Every structure is written in structure tokens, then in C-alpha cells.
Amino acid sequence: MSRVGVCCLLFFFVSVCYWLPVICYANGKVTKACGNMEPHHGVPGQTTQSPYHLAANTTTFSPGDHIEVTLSGTSYFEGFLLQGRDAVNPDSVSTVGTFNLTDHKRTQLLTCNNQQCVKNCSVALFILDISSEVYLHFFRVTVVAHYNVFWVKLPGPIVYKHGVTPRPPHSTTTPPPDPTTTPSILPGPFVSDGCGQSKSCLLDPPGCDPKEDVDCFFLSFVTFELSGPAEGYVGFALSWDTWMGNDDVYMCVKDGNRVSVSAAFLSGRTSPEDQTQAGLSSMSWRLADGVIQCRFSRPVKLSNQEPGRYDLDQKYFLFLASGNALYGRVWKHNRQPLISTHRKNITGPPEILRGSRGPMIMKMHGALMLLAWMLTGSIGTIIASFYKPDWPNQTLLGQKVWFQVHRGLMVLTVILTTLAFCLPFFYRKGWSKHAGVHPYLGCCVLALSLTQPMIAVFRPSPDSDRRYLFNWVHWAVGSVTELMAVAAMFLGIRQSSLLLPSPWSSHVLIGYITWLALIRLILLVQKHFCIKRCTKTLIKLFVNS
Secondary structure (H helix, E strand, O other): OOHHHHHHOOOOOOOOOOOOOOOOOOOOHHHHHHHHOOOOOOOOOOOOOOOEEEEEOOOEEOOOOOEEEEEEEEEEEOEEEEEEEEOOOOOOOOOOOEEEEOOOOOOOOOOOOOOOOOOEEEEEEEEEOOOOOOOEEEEEEEEEEEOOEEEEEEEEEEEEEOOOOOOOOOOOOOOOOOOOOOOEEOOOOOOOOOEOOOEEEEEEOOOOOOOOOOOOEEEEEOOEEEEEEOOEEEEEEEEOOOOOOOEEEEEEEEEOOEEEEEEEEEOOOOOOEEEEOOOOEEEEEEEEOOEEEEEEEOOOOOOOOOOOOOOOOOEEEEEEEEEEEEOOEEEEEOOOOEEEOOOEEOOOOOOEEOEEOOOHHHHHHHHHHHHHHHHHHHHHHHHHHHOOOOOOOOEEOOEEHHHHHHHHHHHHHHHHHHHHHHHHHHHHOOOOOOOOOHHHHHHHHHHHHHHHHHHHHOOOOOOOOOHHHHHHHHHHHHHHHHHHHHHHHHHHOOOOOOOOOOOHHHHHHHHHHHHHHHHHHHHHHHHHHHHHHHHHHHHHHHHHO
């Protein structure tokens, strides 16, 4: 087995237990961690005293001996990376010896699948086949408590070869970690005083005050102040356009009773990558009264410009988003991000910015669909079903009045449906993978809507023996189309891109559909009694004649 394989054999890492199984380090970061023993979780390691201890069952060894190494602690851990090194050359990345597991059930890749993760308080393993050329041997371990809480390169015991006088190695202490800034706690809540005068602000709802309103989303800059509901995280992004992706992201993430402040890069519609505190200073936070707030500063131009980090002397669209977080790891935002209506020069004059969570083009899509199926389509169907006997001696453009009105309204319905169908594709620039069943129902509605006029073109004459087939097929296709359109509308009003008030939007739609159903029921009853009355009149006339 190669040295890289040896050092990676015992690497455990965090897999968050949520809904689905997680494939372990599918991007190959296990091999990358073997040199510096960093788990590459996007956050720095802990600098506080570790609750874990590494011990060996002996202080001396002979070539070929088995040395039992035990990792234990006062709290659970979910993963570890243990390495044996030559104590004479501690800075070397070469490992020493071959590891052998003592318990394969507890020392294998951790998998979570709708069950509680198996955690360890202690684990034992053997190292054997130590080369005879190694005189001093020591251990290092990285322990992961959970995803963003871990200790890197904790020093372990030193063992030496029989017959060799112990002597101090070059260095047995863990090198100091990279300096990080621990955010302090804010003395009080933010206020909207000075917005547009001494600082620029992005507020949602407009005019709200983060000091008084828990649901107020607040962003001010260039010393950035960020506030929102304490659900998990609140963050903002600097973007060249109004599309998610290739954005410079800054986040305040709730992690237990504390808040972490970090910057990251968003390469697409995925989770932020490469979280770091590089370039951030004067960080502070507050977590109280159901509100999460943080403040930090960063230079207009970073001294060491990293990919995905933007200069602050340019104009950008501002995205403001929030969502849930677990162990400091962010999840998908629970509603559409607030996007500023125009680009803002971050270092420009102070102003109060406005934004929208619902794109206008998607609102137009919903409005056109409602107009098509709640107005023109419904009225056109009612005309054809209940108003054929009216205006018997009147024509419109050479055809009966009811037919012309019905045909005009249904053609308008097809046109509105087609226009509305195209708008989401213009907005998304392709198929939406996050809209559920709604787009599939929309495709069916459009296909059936286009089928109806084709059926009508090839209809038989009114006195044909096959006319009843056309009547039933035309009625059935129209009824199915209308039912699918109603189902699509109920699913559509829940889309985050529309941002309609819930549950009132559903209640209004239910009320309107109930009203239409009652009208049809009343007209159907009236038609039944009218036919019954007309039938009796005809029978009397026939008998009297």
C-alpha cells in the first residue's frame, strides 16, 4: 500500500444527517488532506483547548512490534485523521508504519441515512511494521467533532526504538494555526437612522427598522451591517447581474450560541465555496430577540486579490438571502433572494436602495395564466355550455353570436397561454429543475390547448351522424385542460419566484374557483328546469294538436 493510501485509510469526516445519504468526499479532498491534515471544510480549525487525548500502550518499540494507539475524549467526535511520523524530521509529510483497525464497525466511512450518526468517544488501532531506520516515532491526529468544529494536528505520544537513548526531537509541538479573528459581540441592535445620509441601506420591507422589527432584512455598507431573522444564516452577495452564480458572498451564520462571519464564492446555483475570513476585520455579532446581526469591514481593494473577490469601487447588484444552517453549514435559502433594482457603487454616495424578491417577468407569467384560465377560458366555456339558445335570430360576422363569442374567447385563451408559457424560459434560459410538477402540468395544458382548435377545425357538420363524437371529445379535452390548469395555478402560486402572501393567495384562488363552480351549478340547474319546462310545453302542444 502506498504512503498516501496508508495515511488516508483512517480518515473520518463529517456527513450531515438530513434526508438523503451523502457520498463521502466525492471530490477527492481526502487525498488533499493527507499533507497538511486539514479537512478542507471551509472554516479554520479550533484554537481552544482540545477535549481529546491520544495515548500509546508503550514508550519503546522494536522493528515489527505492534503499538496500540487510543484516541479518547470527553465529548463525541465524528471523524479523525491519524498519522505516524518520524520525530527526527517532524516537518516531513512522509508517514511511518502501517495501520491496522481493531474494530471495523467503528472505524469505517461514516454514513447517515435517516438515522442518528454513529459517534465515538474513543477508538483504538494498531500501528505495525515500523522501519528499523526510524528511531523516534510520534503521532499526530486531526479530530472532527462536527462539520465546522475540529482540531488540526493535535500532538500525540512519542515512542523510541529499544537501545536508543531518548533525545528531544527538533519539534514536537503543533505549529501555531493561521491567525484568525474571533468576532466580538455587538453591544446593541442596528438602527435604520442615517440611511440615505451617512450610509447606504437595503431594507426589506421598505422603511423597516431592524431595531423594532424581527422580520426586517437590513444591509448597510461600506462597514457592512447585516441583520435578519435568526433562522440560521443571513448573507448578501455582490453580483454583476441578477442571476445567481459567480458572486462574491458574505455570510453571518448561526452556530449554536455564536455567529461566524465569513466570505465565500458562489460559482453557480450551489452552496458557497471556499469560506474564509481573509480580508475581513472589525468583526462583531449579536444574537438576541429572534434576530441575527453582524458587522464587519473589508478593504476596497484586497492586497492579495483572490478569485471571486470583487473590488468595492465598482457597481454591483446586491443579493440578500437567508435560510437554515446546521452546525454552521448553510442550506438553500428558503425563499427567493431580495435583489436590488439597480447596480450600486459600494463606495458611492449614501442612498436607500429598493429591491424585489419576485422578478417582474415571472409575475407577468402568473398574471397571464390567471387571465387566460380564470377569465377568458371560463367565460368562453360558460357561453358554449349555457347560451346556445340565446340570440337565435342574430348573427355576428356570418355566424351565431354564441359561437363567435366562444371562439374569440378561446382563441384569446390559447394566445395568452402560449405567451405565458414562454416567459419562464426567457427568465431561466432553460428548464427549471426546482419548480416541481408545475412546469410539467404547464406543458400538458399548452399541448391540450393547442389540440382543441385543431379538433374544432375538423369537426363534422351539425347534421352529421358523427357530430356527437366531436361534441364529447371536444368537451372532454376542454374539461381535462381546465382541471389541469387549475392544478397548475395552485402549484404555481407557491413558487418562490412569485412571492405571493401565504396562505391568503391560496384562499383567494379557492374562493374564485368556488364562485365559478357555483355559477356553473346554478346555470346547470336553470338549464335542466328550462329543458324540462320546454319539454312539457311541447308535449301539451302535441296532445292538443
